[in-house]
Amino acid sequence: MDRTVKEDVSVGSGIIGIFPRMPQKLERVFAEYIDNSTQSFSDHKEELLKVSKSNVCKIFITWNNDEIIIKDNAFGMSHDDFKHALKLNNPRNNYSENSRSQYGMGLKTASTYLGRWYSVESTMLGAREKYSSVIDVDYFEKYNPTEIDNIITDAQETDHYTKITIKNLYKPLTNAIDNSLRKKLALIYSKDISEGDLEIYLNGRIIQEIDPELRINKETGSEYLNYFEDNFEFDGQNYEYHGWVGILKTASTDDAGFTLSQYGRGIKLNYRPSEIFGKSNSFQYQRVVGEIQLDDKKWKISFNKDEFIWDDGLEKAFIDSLKGNRAVKEIRDIAGTLRKEKDDIKPVVKQEDAKKTVSKLNEKYSALKNITKTNVQIAVNDQPVVAITPDEKVESNIINITYASVNYSFDVQVKNDNTTDAWLSIQKKDENNSYYIIINGLTKYFSNYNKKECKDLIVDFAVALTLTQLSCARVGLDFDKSGLMIKQLNDILKNTN
Numbered sequence: 001m002d003r004t005v006k007e008d009v010s011v012g013s014g015i016i017g018i019f020p021r022m023p024q025k026l027e028r029v030f031a032e033y034i035d036n037s038t039q040s041f042s043d044h045k046e047e048l049l050k051v052s053k054s055n056v057c058k059i060f061i062t063w064n065n066d067e068i069i070i071k072d073n074a075f076g077m078s079h080d081d082f083k084h085a086l087k088l089n090n091p092r093n094n095y096s097e098n099s100r101s102q103y104g105m106g107l108k109t110a111s112t113y114l115g116r117w118y119s120v121e122s123t124m125l126g127a128r129e130k131y132s133s134v135i136d137v138d139y140f141e142k143y144n145p146t147e148i149d150n151i152i153t154d155a156q157e158t159d160h161y162t163k164i165t166i167k168n169l170y171k172p173l174t175n176a177i178d179n180s181l182r183k184k185l186a187l188i189y190s191k192d193i194s195e196g197d198l199e200i201y202l203n204g205r206i207i208q209e210i211d212p213e214l215r216i217n218k219e220t221g222s223e224y225l226n227y228f229e230d231n232f233e234f235d236g237q238n239y240e241y242h243g244w245v246g247i248l249k250t251a252s253t254d255d256a257g258f259t260l261s262q263y264g265r266g267i268k269l270n271y272r273p274s275e276i277f278g279k280s281n282s283f284q285y286q287r288v289v290g291e292i293q294l295d296d297k298k299w300k301i302s303f304n305k306d307e308f309i310w311d312d313g314l315e316k317a318f319i320d321s322l323k324g325n326r327a328v329k330e331i332r333d334i335a336g337t338l339r340k341e342k343d344d345i346k347p348v349v350k351q352e353d354a355k356k357t358v359s360k361l362n363e364k365y366s367a368l369k370n371i372t373k374t375n376v377q378i379a380v381n382d383q384p385v386v387a388i389t390p391d392e393k394v395e396s397n398i399i400n401i402t403y404a405s406v407n408y409s410f411d412v413q414v415k416n417d418n419t420t421d422a423w424l425s426i427q428k429k430d431e432n433n434s435y436y437i438i439i440n441g442l443t444k445y446f447s448n449y450n451k452k453e454c455k456d457l458i459v460d461f462a463v464a465l466t467l468t469q470l471s472c473a474r475v476g477l478d479f480d481k482s483g484l485m486i487k488q489l490n491d492i493l494k495n496t497n
Contacts (some may be wrong), residue, residue: 004415007233009400010050011390012260012441016026019134022433024109024113025184025304026120026177026180026181026305027180027181027184027185028111028304028305029113029114030061030070030110030181030185030189031104031185031305032109032110033059033072033110033164034059034189034198034200035069035265035305036074036162037057037059037074037075037162038057038073038074038189038192038197038198039073040072040075040162041057041072041324042057042074042078043075044074044075044125047075047125048075048125048160049076051125051158051160052073053420055197056071056196056197056198056199057072057073057074057197057198057199057202058072058073058194058198058199058201058299058466059071059072059198059199059201060072060199061200061201061202061203062203062204063186063202063203064173064175065169065172066167066169066201067115067165067166067167067169068114068115068164068165068166068169069163069165069166069496070163070164070166071161071162071163071164072161072162073160073161073197074160074162075122075160075265076123076124076125076126076127076159076160076161076162076298077122077123077125077131077162078124079129079131080121081122081124081158082120082131083107083134083150085107085120085122085426086108086120086133086135086148086150086208087342092219098341101426104432107120107164108135111135111164112135112137112171113170114169114380115166115168115169115170115346116136116137116138116167116170117134117135117136117138117140117166117167117168118134118135118138118164118165118170118481119133119134119135119164119165120131120132120135120162120163120164121162121165122132122159122161122163122166123155123159123160123161125157125159125160126153126157128156128157129152129153129154129155130153130154130155130159131150131151131152131346132150132152132153133148133149133150133151134148134149136157137168152287158378159411167188178202178203180200180204181212181231181473182207182208184269185200185205185207186209186210187210187259187266187269188265188266188269188373189231189266190209190210190261190266191261191265192257192265193207193208193209193263194209194211204264207428208326210493212246212248212255212289213248213249213250213430214246214247214248214249214289215246215247215248215249215338216249223246224246224247224334224335225242225244225245225246225330225451226244226245226327226330226331227242227244228242228243228244228245228325228326228327229241229242229243229466230242230322231321232316232317232318232320232321232481234313234317235312235314237298239296239298239299239314239317239318240296241292241293241294241318241321242292242293243258243290243292243293243323243332244291245258245288245289245290245327245328246289246322246331247287247288247289247331247334247335247338248286248287248288248289248291251283251417252286253258253280253285253286253288254270256270256272256277256285256286256288256289257269257270257271257272257277257288257289258270258272258289258290258291258292258295259271259290259291259292260270260291260292260294260308261291261292261293261294262293262294262299262301263295263304264293265353267294267301267305267307268306268307269290269307272285273315273319273322275319276288276318276323276328277324278336281407282336283335283336283337284332284335284336284340285293285377287335287338288331288335291332292322294308307339330347334383340485343376346422349489351424356389365445393460395440396411397411397412397413398410398411398412399412399463400469403467404471404473404474406433406471406474407433407445408433408434408435408467409429409432409433409434409435409465410434410435410436410437410439410466411434411435411436412437412439412462412463413437413438413439414439414440414441415438415440417438417442421442421467422440422442422490422494423440423445423490423493423494424437424438424439424448424462424465424466424486424489424490425437425438425440425490426438426466426470426483426486427494431484433470434471435470436463437463437466439458439459439462443493443494444494445496446458446460465485465488466485467487468485469483469485
């Protein structure tokens with residue numbers, strides 16, 4: 001006989017063990033806590049102002065080797081809110097209009113992404129109770145509990161906060177993570193921070209607002225900056241957007257692009273559609289910057305609040321509209337014509353770099369004090385006294401340079417020659433301004449410079465020195481005397497290693 005039975009399809013609580021394996025962006029993980037805090041503060045701002053002189057939502061993030069603590073000064077959780085925060089797939093049904101908390105990975109996913117143990121502690125303004133619970137991922141994976149302890153203790157009616165503590169961390173905080181997290185959180189919450197509604201502290205240091213420095217129009221003295229608003233029709237609906245667009249003073253692939261925001265919160269960072277920004281080596285791609293507000297629920301966002309859901313043709317319609325906007329087009333066209341100015345160039349070497357290097361060089365060059373007289377001799381017949389013999393069987397590495405109306409051809413060779421201490425030898429190849437540049441790869445001075453960029457610099461510098469010597473000979477200095485600098489350099493290098 002046919003029959004129907006009920007089967008259990010409930011998801012065990014141990015499923016939280018898979019959350020850390022889900023791909024997440026670190027700034028979006030922390031944004032989950034910040035969204036909850038800012039929304040709680042905004043929903044209850046009038047009540048909070050009655051007991052506090054500050055109208056700023058403050059979030060304190062402490063990250064050390066042992067734990068991460070996130071604490072706010074928001075309204076706090078009621079008993080019902082606290083239960084929702086602990087339970088899987090149990091969102092509230094009373095979110096406020098345009099609430100930042102109604103989407104997202106949730107406190108549980110965010111916390112278990114950072115570590116395998118976390119606790120939640122909260123008390124609501126006006127309540128006399130504080131709630132506290134612990135989630136141990138290892139325990140949940142093993143036992144699939146259906147209940148956990150909520151420790152309820154007495155609290156002052158004026159207390160209000162939520163505190164998350166995460167332990168058994170997956171990764172430490174590095175300088176790179178610190179810098180990246182600060183920058184991206186500043187972009188996501190740029191409106192809140194700039195308007196003074198939000199302060200985020202990471203290990204005691206406030207996350208600063210990012211105000212991009214824009215290129216100055218020399219004719220007007222003002223920034224290259226346009227504001228715009230526009231709309232378009234798609235699938236029977238009207239879509240509106242507004243924002244600003246400008247040109248960065250200094251080209252930067254990290255900083256350029258649009259921030260797409262909704263209700264003051266950054267969703268998509270560094271948005272650069274090729275139809276507007278071109279290829280990655282274009283000036284528009286590296287210099288055009290701006291922010292666009294998409295403040296309507298018709299602009300749907302992803303679960304993690306880091307993308308817009310518009311692959312049904314909406315994005316193409318948006319890009320077409322944006323590309324045709326007069327203010328955007330003007331900035332885009334101007335950015336394509338601008339070139340680097342002197343003040344655009346970032347210094348490669350700074351004073352602090354020189355200070356570190358000099359402290360090492362004092363010891364490195366101390367060996368030279370034992371040399372009382374140079375051993376360098378003048379060359380005879382255009383040939384160095386100590387020469388590295390070129391190998392005519394080696395495939396040529398030719399570089400052709402025209403300088404001061406003279407065409408030079410250099411054949412660059414690297415030889416590992418341990419019979420001489422010379423680093424660089426320049427030898428005539430033929431009568432047509434062709435020369436061998438021979439670099440000794442066994443020179444001890446350069447033994448620690450084994451990174452690719454250092455190797456490039458060594459060869460590059462050898463070519464520049466060769467060109468310098470030959471140019472000096474062209475302006476009246478004998479070849480043998482012009483070569484004294486190279487020979488003296490070889491002598492110094494061999495005694496400094």
